[in-house]
Amino acid sequence: MAEDARATPAVDERSVPFFEAAERGVLALQRCGDCGTFLHPVRGRCTSCAGTAIEWVEASGRGHVFAHGRLRRSYLPEHEGKLPLTLVLVELDERVRFASRLAMGEDAAVRTGDRLAVVFERLDDGTPVPVFRREAAR
Amino acid sequence: MGSNHSLSGRTAISGLGMTELGRVYGRTATDFAVEAVVRALADAGLAKSELDGLLLNAGISQGIDLSLAQAIGLPALSLQTQMNGFGSTAGQMVGYAAMAVSAGLAKHVACVFADAPLVPGERAGRAYGGGRTGRRGMSSILPALGFAGPIPYYALLAQRHMDLYGTTQDQLGAVALSSRAWARRNPLATMREPLDLAGYHASPWITEPFHVLDCCLVSNGAICVIVSSAESARDLARPPVYVRGAAQAHQLEWDDTVPSLAQRSSRAAFEMAGCAPSDITLCQIYDCYTFTVVTTLEDYGFCKRGEGGPFAASGALAEGGALPTNTGGGMLSGYYMWGMTPISEAVIQARGDGGARQVDRTDLIAVSGNGGIFNYHATLVLSPHAR
Numbered sequence: 001m002a003e004d005a006r007a008t009p010a011v012d013e014r015s016v017p018f019f020e021a022a023e024r025g026v027l028a029l030q031r032c033g034d035c036g037t038f039l040h041p042v043r044g045r046c047t048s049c050a051g052t053a054i055e056w057v058e059a060s061g062r063g064h065v066f067a068h069g070r071l072r073r074s075y076l077p078e079h080e081g082k083l084p085l086t087l088v089l090v091e092l093d094e095r096v097r098f099a100s101r102l103a104m105g106e107d108a109a110v111r112t113g114d115r116l117a118v119v120f121e122r123l124d125d126g127t128p129v130p131v132f133r134r135e136a137a138r
Numbered sequence: 139m140g141s142n143h144s145l146s147g148r149t150a151i152s153g154l155g156m157t158e159l160g161r162v163y164g165r166t167a168t169d170f171a172v173e174a175v176v177r178a179l180a181d182a183g184l185a186k187s188e189l190d191g192l193l194l195n196a197g198i199s200q201g202i203d204l205s206l207a208q209a210i211g212l213p214a215l216s217l218q219t220q221m222n223g224f225g226s227t228a229g230q231m232v233g234y235a236a237m238a239v240s241a242g243l244a245k246h247v248a249c250v251f252a253d254a255p256l257v258p259g260e261r262a263g264r265a266y267g268g269g270r271t272g273r274r275g276m277s278s279i280l281p282a283l284g285f286a287g288p289i290p291y292y293a294l295l296a297q298r299h300m301d302l303y304g305t306t307q308d309q310l311g312a313v314a315l316s317s318r319a320w321a322r323r324n325p326l327a328t329m330r331e332p333l334d335l336a337g338y339h340a341s342p343w344i345t346e347p348f349h350v351l352d353c354c355l356v357s358n359g360a361i362c363v364i365v366s367s368a369e370s371a372r373d374l375a376r377p378p379v380y381v382r383g384a385a386q387a388h389q390l391e392w393d394d395t396v397p398s399l400a401q402r403s404s405r406a407a408f409e410m411a412g413c414a415p416s417d418i419t420l421c422q423i424y425d426c427y428t429f430t431v432v433t434t435l436e437d438y439g440f441c442k443r444g445e446g447g448p449f450a451a452s453g454a455l456a457e458g459g460a461l462p463t464n465t466g467g468g469m470l471s472g473y474y475m476w477g478m479t480p481i482s483e484a485v486i487q488a489r490g491d492g493g494a495r496q497v498d499r500t501d502l503i504a505v506s507g508n509g510g511i512f513n514y515h516a517t518l519v520l521s522p523h524a525r
Contacts, residue, residue, distance in 0.1 A: 007281035067294035071342035112301035
């Protein structure tokens with residue numbers, strides 16, 4: 001099909017630090033240097049104090065399941081043979097909400113509130129992306 | 139009951155124009171929009187030259203823009219703009235039109251939605267949720283992760299509602315069944331074959347907990363309403379449908395711990411109308427998904443938080459129920475004209491034009507519009523009575 005282009009990520013100027021950190025297996029987020037608010041997605045000004053002293057920092061990579069569901073139909077060729085995927089909205093401990101999915105092979109039975117931790121997987125084009133596993137019991 | 143608000147009951151919907159709706163091919167969104175405006179003018183008994191305001195909203199296909207005035211032939215508008223609050227736009231347009239007419243800035247304002255995303259041989263889901271939208275930056279990883287289009291977000295929030303409140307799949311299905319039962323009596327509705335709970339469960343999964351029958355249709359067509367002053371509407375061809383309340387509310391993202399946008403919007407609209415939720419006799423809810431009906435019933439105060447599912451499954455939304463809802467089949471089984479689907483059905487019912495689906499109690503009709511991922515909301519209270 002002519003439409004079979006993959007949904008390949010496109011790095012832009014502002015997101016370079018995120019993708020560079022992902023290459024190192026690190027989840028990076030923007031943080032306001034003035035008031036400490038974490039920002040996601042990428043912003044040019046703090047959404048809390050309107051400050052411009054935005055810095056990139058290593059995030060905890062930990063959070064809990066705000067919501068979850070299972071992707072059963074997709075029009076994207078990269079999902080062929082991989083469905084269902086367990087999608088999650090993760091409320092990171094930095095108080096930002098992150099849309100992602102469980103890592104491949106992770107047991108799909110999650111509940112709202114379950115603790116998760118980030119791991120990285122590579123998309124078909126090699127782009128490393130943050131996905132989540134259950135947080136190891138401590 | 140009674141309102142002291144200066145806007146309540148001052149304006150009315152005087153005209154309604156609807157084109158053929160659904161898998162209707164061979165016409166552009168502009169063609170549909172022109173037809174809807176012309177039909178609304180004829181319905182109201184207004185000459186084209188009397189129309190001095192035009193608000194427009196393009197749908198998925200973004201097929202209409204400000205050049206619509208040229209296509210209709212409206213040489214002397216005193217008010218015109220293109221608006222977008224996604225599913226909340228139509229309610230917002232009526233609200234802004236009511237404000238403009240009340241303030242004397244225009245006499246008759248047409249509010250039109252038009253869309254033509256469906257092409258022959260292509261599935262509605264592809265027209266709607268393709269996902270290759272030219273994103274850049276961090277959000278460009280979302281489609282590959284599984285978040286293409288709005289369905290996954292709403293499905294996940296529905297699952298959260300199920301986890302927190304015990305809402306069941308059968309209760310979501312009850313919303314789909316109720317809409318279908320109403321649609322069967324609406325000759326314009328797209329989905330008119332019978333549906334039972336087994337048929338609902340058997341329909342394909344899209345993103346769990348949503349079956350395809352939890353998701354609205356995609357439709358081609360256009361709907362226009364004309365807002366006029368109450369006085370002038372009384373002299374026009376059809377019974378006025380008064381704008382008793384109009385409000386909006388917006389939020390950055392879904393948050394269970396604060397009053398939701400739909401709570402805030404409905405409270406403001408009900409306050410303007412001088413009514414309580416218990417005074418509402420008929421409801422037209424923006425049903426992009428079965429789940430949005432469940433949450434809107436809760437947010438509007440028709441039942442408590444977490445009880446929207448049992449409320450829907452009780453039969454309340456059906457003919458003879460406590461709160462007949464989406465009496466034209468909504469967007470789940472009727473047609474997907476964004477916020478114009480619920481508004482047009484409210485006008486039809488308020489006028490007594492519902493035919494086989496006409497309900498008895500139309501005194502106060504609540505109409506909702508929801509856009510984004512619960513980001514943008516508009517509420518109207520419409521009535522056949524000025525006060």
